[in-house]
Amino acid sequence: xxxxxxxxxxxxxxxxGSRNSSSRGxxxxxxKRKFNRDGDRKKDAESDxxxxxxQPEKESEPLVEESSSSSESEEEVKPYTQLLSMxxxxxxxxxxxxxxxxxxxDVGSEDKSEEADSRSEGDSVxxxxxxxxxxxxxxxxxxxxxxRDLLGVQEADEVEEDHEELDEEEHEDETEEEPSGDEExxxxxxxxYHLHYEREMSESLLETLTSxxxxxxxxxNWKALGRMVVHLPAKVDRKMEKPKPVLLGETTEKYxxxxxxxxxxxxxxxxxxxxxxxxxTNLDKRPLSDSSTQTAEELLSPLQHEIFSLANEYRDxxxxxxxxxxxxxxxxxYCLHSLNxxxxxxxxxxxxNAKLKKYKxxxxxxxxxxxxxxxxVRPRVLIIAxxxxxxxxIVEKLASLLLPVKGQIINKDRFYKEFGEEKDEExxxxxxxxxxxxxxxxxxTGNTDDSFRIGISVAKRTLKxxxxxxxxxxxxxxxxxxxxxxxxxFDFLCSIEVLVIDQTDxxxxxxxxxxxxxxxxxxxxxxxxxxxxxxxVRLWALNxxxxxxxxxxxxxxxxxxxxxxxxxxxxxxxxxxVRVENVVLPSATTVCRVLVQLPQAFHRFPTPTAAQSADxxxxxxxxxxxxxxxxxxxxxxxxxxxxxxxYVRLRNHLHKEEYNFGQACEYTPDGKLAQVRNRxxxxxxxxxxxxxxLHFYRRLTMKGIHHVVFYQLPTFPxxxxxxxxxxxxxxxxxxxxGDGSQTCTVLYSTYDxxxxxxxxxxxxxxxxxxxxxxxxxxxxxxx
Numbered sequence: 001x002x003x004x005x006x007x008x009x010x011x012x013x014x015x016x017g018s019r020n021s022s023s024r025g026x027x028x029x030x031x032k033r034k035f036n037r038d039g040d041r042k043k044d045a046e047s048d049x050x051x052x053x054x055q056p057e058k059e060s061e062p063l064v065e066e067s068s069s070s071s072e073s074e075e076e077v078k079p080y081t082q083l084l085s086m087x088x089x090x091x092x093x094x095x096x097x098x099x100x101x102x103x104x105x106d107v108g109s110e111d112k113s114e115e116a117d118s119r120s121e122g123d124s125v126x127x128x129x130x131x132x133x134x135x136x137x138x139x140x141x142x143x144x145x146x147x148r149d150l151l152g153v154q155e156a157d158e159v160e161e162d163h164e165e166l167d168e169e170e171h172e173d174e175t176e177e178e179p180s181g182d183e184e185x186x187x188x189x190x191x192x193y194h195l196h197y198e199r200e201m202s203e204s205l206l207e208t209l210t211s212x213x214x215x216x217x218x219x220x221n222w223k224a225l226g227r228m229v230v231h232l233p234a235k236v237d238r239k240m241e242k243p244k245p246v247l248l249g250e251t252t253e254k255y256x257x258x259x260x261x262x263x264x265x266x267x268x269x270x271x272x273x274x275x276x277x278x279x280x281t282n283l284d285k286r287p288l289s290d291s292s293t294q295t296a297e298e299l300l301s302p303l304q305h306e307i308f309s310l311a312n313e314y315r316d317x318x319x320x321x322x323x324x325x326x327x328x329x330x331x332x333x334y335c336l337h338s339l340n341x342x343x344x345x346x347x348x349x350x351x352x353n354a355k356l357k358k359y360k361x362x363x364x365x366x367x368x369x370x371x372x373x374x375x376x377v378r379p380r381v382l383i384i385a386x387x388x389x390x391x392x393x394i395v396e397k398l399a400s401l402l403l404p405v406k407g408q409i410i411n412k413d414r415f416y417k418e419f420g421e422e423k424d425e426e427x428x429x430x431x432x433x434x435x436x437x438x439x440x441x442x443x444x445t446g447n448t449d450d451s452f453r454i455g456i457s458v459a460k461r462t463l464k465x466x467x468x469x470x471x472x473x474x475x476x477x478x479x480x481x482x483x484x485x486x487x488x489x490f491d492f493l494c495s496i497e498v499l500v501i502d503q504t505d506x507x508x509x510x511x512x513x514x515x516x517x518x519x520x521x522x523x524x525x526x527x528x529x530x531x532x533x534x535x536x537v538r539l540w541a542l543n544x545x546x547x548x549x550x551x552x553x554x555x556x557x558x559x560x561x562x563x564x565x566x567x568x569x570x571x572x573x574x575x576x577x578v579r580v581e582n583v584v585l586p587s588a589t590t591v592c593r594v595l596v597q598l599p600q601a602f603h604r605f606p607t608p609t610a611a612q613s614a615d616x617x618x619x620x621x622x623x624x625x626x627x628x629x630x631x632x633x634x635x636x637x638x639x640x641x642x643x644x645x646x647y648v649r650l651r652n653h654l655h656k657e658e659y660n661f662g663q664a665c666e667y668t669p670d671g672k673l674a675q676v677r678n679r680x681x682x683x684x685x686x687x688x689x690x691x692x693x694l695h696f697y698r699r700l701t702m703k704g705i706h707h708v709v710f711y712q713l714p715t716f717p718x719x720x721x722x723x724x725x726x727x728x729x730x731x732x733x734x735x736x737x738g739d740g741s742q743t744c745t746v747l748y749s750t751y752d753x754x755x756x757x758x759x760x761x762x763x764x765x766x767x768x769x770x771x772x773x774x775x776x777x778x779x780x781x782x783x
Contacts, residue, residue: 190274191274191344192273192274192312192313192314193274193314193340193341193344193345195256195257196256196313196314196549196575197345197497197538197549199254199255199256200254200255200256200539200540201255201256201540201545201548201574202255202256205233205255205256205258205574206545206548208233208234208258209233209548209572209574210572211234213234214233214234214572215231215232215233215234215576215577216231216232216233216234216235217229217230217231217232218230218232218261220261220262222264222306223264223302223306224301224302224303224305224306225303225306225307225319225580226580226582227580227581227582227583228578228579228580228581229578229579229580229581230261230262230576230577230578231316231568231576231577231578231579232258232259232260232261232576233258233259233574233576256574258574258575258576259313259315259573259574259575259576260576262309262310262313262315262576262578264306264309265296265309266295266297267295267297268295268296269293269294269295269296270283270294270295270296270299270300273296273308273309273312274312274340274344275312275336275340276339276340276343276344278343278402278404278460279336279339279340279343279401279402280294280299281404282400282401282402282403282404283299283332283336283401284299296308296309300333301329303326303329303330304329304330304332304333307319307330307333308333308336308337310578311333311334311337311551311553312337312340313575314551314573314575315551315573315575315576315577315578316551316552316553316554316567316571316573316575316576316577316578317552317553317554317577317578317579317580318554318556318563318564318567318577318578318579318580319554319555319556319580320555320556320557320558320559320560320563320580321557321580321582322503322555322556322557323439323557324438324439324442324443327442327503328393330555331393331394331397331502332397332401334383334500334502334553334555335394335397335398335401336401337498337553338381338383338398338474338498338500339398339401339402339458341380341381341497341498342380342381342458342473342474343458345373345380345473345497346458346473348373349373349374349536352371352373352536355369355371356369356371370535371536372535372536372537372538372539373536373538374532374533374536374537374538375494375495375497375537375538375541375546376491376494376495376526376530376532376537376541376542377470377491377492377494377495377526377530377532378470378471378472378473378495379455379469379470379472379473379474379475379492379493379495379496380473380474380495380496380497380498381473381474381475381496381497381498381499381500382474382475382477382493382496382498382499382500383474383475383476383477383500383502384477384478384479384482384499384500384501384502384507384515384518385476385477385478385502385503386450386478386479386502386503386506386507386510387443387444387446387447387448387449387450387478387506388418388419388446388447388448388449388450388452388478389419389421389445389446389447389448390502390503391419391452391454391476392415392416392419392420392446392447394476394502395409395415395419395454395456395463395465395476398456398463398474399463402458402463403461403462403463404461406461407461407462407463408461408462408463409462409463409464409465410462410463410464410465411464411465411466412465414465414466415454415465415466419447419452420446420447421445421446421447422447436699437699437718437722439557439718440699443503443506444697450478450480450481450510451478451480451481451484452476452477452478452481453475453476453477453478453481453482453485454466454475454476454477455467455468455469455471455472455474455475456472456473456474456475456476457471457472457473458473458474469492470491470492470530475492478510479507479510479511479514479515479517479518480510480511480514482514482518483514483517483518486517486518486521489527490521490524491526491527491528491530493518493521493522493523493524494522494523494524494525494526494546495523495541495546496522496523496546496550497546497549497550497551498550498551498553499522499550499551499552499553500553500555501515501552501553501554501555501563502555503555503556503557504554504555504556504560504563505556505557505558505560505715505716508560508562508563508715509692509693509696509697509715512562515566516566519566519570522547522550523544523546523547523550525544547572548572548573548574549573549574550571550573551573551575552567552570552571552573552577554566554567557716558715558716558717558758559581559754559758560715560754561751561754564579567579583757583762583763584757584758584761584762584765585761585762586761586763586764588761589758589759589760589761589764590717590718590720590721590758590759591720591721591759591760591761591778591780592780593718593721593725594720594721594724594725594780594781595721595725595728595780595781596724596725596727596728596742596780596781597740597779597780597781598724598727598742598743598744598779598780598781599743599744599777599778599779600724600744600745600746600777600778600779600780601743601744601745601746601775601776601777602746602748602760602768602775602776602777602778603620603624603625603745603746603747603748603774603775604748604749604750604768604769604774604775604776605617605620605624605747605748605749605774606749607749607750607751610751613749613751614643614645614646616749617646617711617712617747617749618646618649618650618653620747621650621711621747622653625709625745625747629686629687629707629709630659633741634686634707635683635686635706636680636683636686636704636705636706636707636733636736637686637687637688637705637706637707637708637709638680638687638688638690638702638705638707638708638709638723639687639688639689639690639709639711640690640692640695640708640709640710640711640714640719640723641689641690641691641692641711641712642691642692642711642712642713642714642715643692643712644665644666644691644693646711646712647663647665647689647691650689650711651663651689654687654689659686659687660685660686660687661685661686661687661688661689662676662679662680662685662687662688662689663676663688663689664676664677664688664689664690664691664694665689665691665693665694666691666693666694666697668694676688677700677702677703680702680704681703681704681733682704682733683704683733683735688702690702692714692715692719695719695722695723696716696719699722701726701731702723702726702731703726703731703732703733704731704732704733705723705726705727705731705732706727706732706733706736706741706742707742707743707744707745708723708724708726708727708743708744708745709744709745709746709747710744710745710746710747711747712747712748712752712755713746713748713752713755713756713759714755714759715755717755717758717759720759724744724780727742727744748768750769753765753769756768756769760778
């Protein structure tokens with residue numbers, strides 16, 4: 001009784017009507033909600049003085065307008081007609097962003113799906129004015145719905161797929177624990193999410209962030225993170241600005257508070273950080289423990305606690321000390337933060353949908369009510385990962401944090417089939433002869449495909465994989481997988497609020513231009529509206545200030561100047577930025593890991609600017625270093641070149657000067673590579689050009705090296721001792737064993753300070769860069 005038909009669009013969910021029960025204390029309506037096929041809403045009229053039971057055939061005279069979350073009519077968006085003009089009304093079909101199976105689905109708007117959640121939620125809301133949810137009624141309705149489904153009763157015009165029905169049921173169940181309005185008001189004053197996203201930006205702060213020097217720096221030292229450089233918005237003369245009235249409401253807006261120095265917290269339960277209790281429960285794996293009283297220090301490691309304290313305040317973070325040992329800890333932190341952000345955003349939308357529905361059921365006007373809780377599109381979190389095996393780890397971490405014991409992952413089998421380890425890789429594992437370093441095994445174990453993208457929609461007990469990009473909450477993509485879409489469609493990047501770049505060092509080895517291309521397409525003006533209700537879009541998103549609200553989390557295993565430049569130039573977060581910069585102690589240097597007795601000469605060449613350093617390096621090498629290796633005694637020399645452009649330039653020069661050399665790069669076929677290695681070992685090739693990317697992806701054990709030249713210091717400091725240790729007698733040609741004439745030559749400039757510090761230590765690097773002597777000699781090994 002009281003059940004209407006579902007709309008013809010796929011975004012609509014089943015409508016729950018009231019059951020045959022007594023209306024005592026339950027309001028004055030016979031039916032709580034009644035929809036026709038066109039989506040028009042009809043209500044029973046109520047008397048002003050006493051309750052009257054109306055005839056079922058009689059319809060109420062006033063027609064209540066559709067809620068703004070599902071409004072598509074021109075009248076409801078009339079105040080925003082000027083904003084609608086920025087969207088193109090192109091007739092081209094919407095592009096599907098995932099797989100072939102998603103091509104059969106319409107890309108629905110977030111507002112429609114959220115309203116569908118609120119419909120099931122609204123049926124349990126008491127009409128006497130209480131905003132709390134009657135869980136018993138919801139459970140009864142769920143039981144009734146399950147019984148009707150078992151009987152085969154279908155009220156829709158089209159039959160949905162099994163996965164869609166499961167997702168729908170999970171969305172319906174979510175309404176049991178939605179927060180009330182009082183809880184929202186209590187948490188808004190201290191919750192970092194509300195403080196960051198629910199307020200507008202003042203003109204003075206906007207002027208500061210758009211100035212040439214928007215930040216001032218200060219230094220802090222924390223126990224686990226160590227030395228941190230904190231960037232805070234520069235102080236300006238802030239005039240007393242009167243708060244502007246909200247567009248349709250009577251209250252006044254509050255301005256965001258610029259970032260301040262972070263303060264370490266201790267002894268505070270993780271729930272008091274603003275983390276959802278469901279996430280805290282799943283994070284605590286200990287049996288019979290109360291996660292509501294467990295402090296953050298008990299649930300997280302010291303490193304996790306400090307990183308999460310910064311991320312939870314929505315500060316930008318650049319952490320260049322990630323490795324294969326702490327990578328899982330860091331992954332747990334940003335997955336926890338991303339899920340917490342998505343769940344809070346979703347709860348806010350559902351709560352506002354329930355309020356709008358309640359106002360209309362009570363006959364109250366919604367003209368003066370405005371809820372701005374969404375972006376221009378639905379995706380809020382973007383995680384950039386290098387390989388498919390990284391995506392598997394991220395999805396598994398998200399599932400372990402979100403899903404309870406009875407939770408489910410939709411399209412799980414398909415995900416592991418496409419992203420899991422292939423059988424060929426398992427056979428290679430069993431038959432492999434050479435052993436690789438631990439960091440190599442941690443990166444390249446599993447599916448190493450670098451072109452992928454996947455959308456994930458988050459529900460309370462469900463994690464749906466392969467969701468359309470405009471129906472997803474979290475996007476996981478590789479730079480190559482994302483760039484293949486940006487030429488045709490980039491609207492899915494216009495409302496990203498949390499951006500995570502994981503394993504930045506591996507992305508640098510792939511193609512850094514792809515990462516820059518993604519940043520260039522963030523927060524651009526959308527080409528289409530994508531069924532977005534502009535009445536629910538936050539004002540700062542409509543004004544084009546989304547870049548100042550976006551949080552960037554960048555994690556890397558090495559300090560990259562390119563990543564540091566991306567962090568400083570492409571991020572203008574008003575909450576501030578934190579960059580971890582620890583000195584490299586002498587005990588942590590990689591030059592100490594060189595085991596062979598080897599003289600290592602470091603040559604510093606002068607260069608005025610970083611842009612000119614490539615040319616100065618080439619001229620210095622060809623005029624001062626390379627002529628020495630024409631001597632017959634300098635045979636079997638390996639030249640290590642990090643940049644492929646330098647490799648091509650030097651290769652052409654050697655061809656021109658008619659040097660006897662071989663070449664080995666990442667594009668060399670396996671057959672030719674084996675031939676070159678053999679000729680180099682036998683001394684038939686005096687020189688061998690060897691690129692860093694080849695060593696990164698293959699970790700080859702190059703035999704026969706008698707002299708090694710580092711055209712530039714390695715990006716990864718552990719590569720330096722790996723190559724130097726290949727000069728030991730076990731890998732030498734028999735005619736060179738035991739002569740002790742091996743040498744190592746290194747070229748560096750002032751713009752290689754970070755790479756030099758990682759190899760020789762921060763203090764020694766500073767002395768080498770400021771010394772009057774251009775050459776410094778190190779001797780390792782020996783008795």
